[in-house]
Amino acid sequence: xxxxxxxxxxxxxQVVTIYEKTGRVHTGRIVSVDHQHVYLEPxxxxxSGFHWGWGWGWRPFIFPVALAAIGGFALGASLFWI
Numbered sequence: 208x209x210x211x212x213x214x215x216x217x218x219x220x221q222v223v224t225i226y227e228k229t230g231r232v233h234t235g236r237i238v239s240v241d242h243q244h245v246y247l248e249p250x251x252x253x254x255s256g257f258h259w260g261w262g263w264g265w266r267p268f269i270f271p272v273a274l275a276a277i278g279g280f281a282l283g284a285s286l287f288w289i
Contacts, residue, residue: 211277215245218282222250225272226279233272244271 215223215237225233225245235247246269 211245211274211280212240212242214280215240215274221282223247224281225277226281227272227276228278229276233270235270238269242274244273245277246271 219237219240222234222236225247227233233247233249235249237245238248239246248269
């Protein structure tokens with residue numbers, strides 16, 4: 208788990224894809240990391256690449272992913288080749 212904590216801290220502010228052990232996949236910009244969760248701001252793929260996913264009003268929608276659930280990690284740049 209500390210491997211993913213260090214990896215997430217190193218890539219804070221970057222767009223990543225996180226694969227959970229359960230098969231769920233999350234793509235987003237890392238906005239925060241603590242010792243139990245990585246917090247992502249969702250992004251989605253649009254016609255011109257990625258755009259930020261916004262929630263209600265002017266606040267972005269942020270969601271946690273448990274570090275213990277992470278089974279894989281990819282940087283956002285690789286997503287352009289999918």
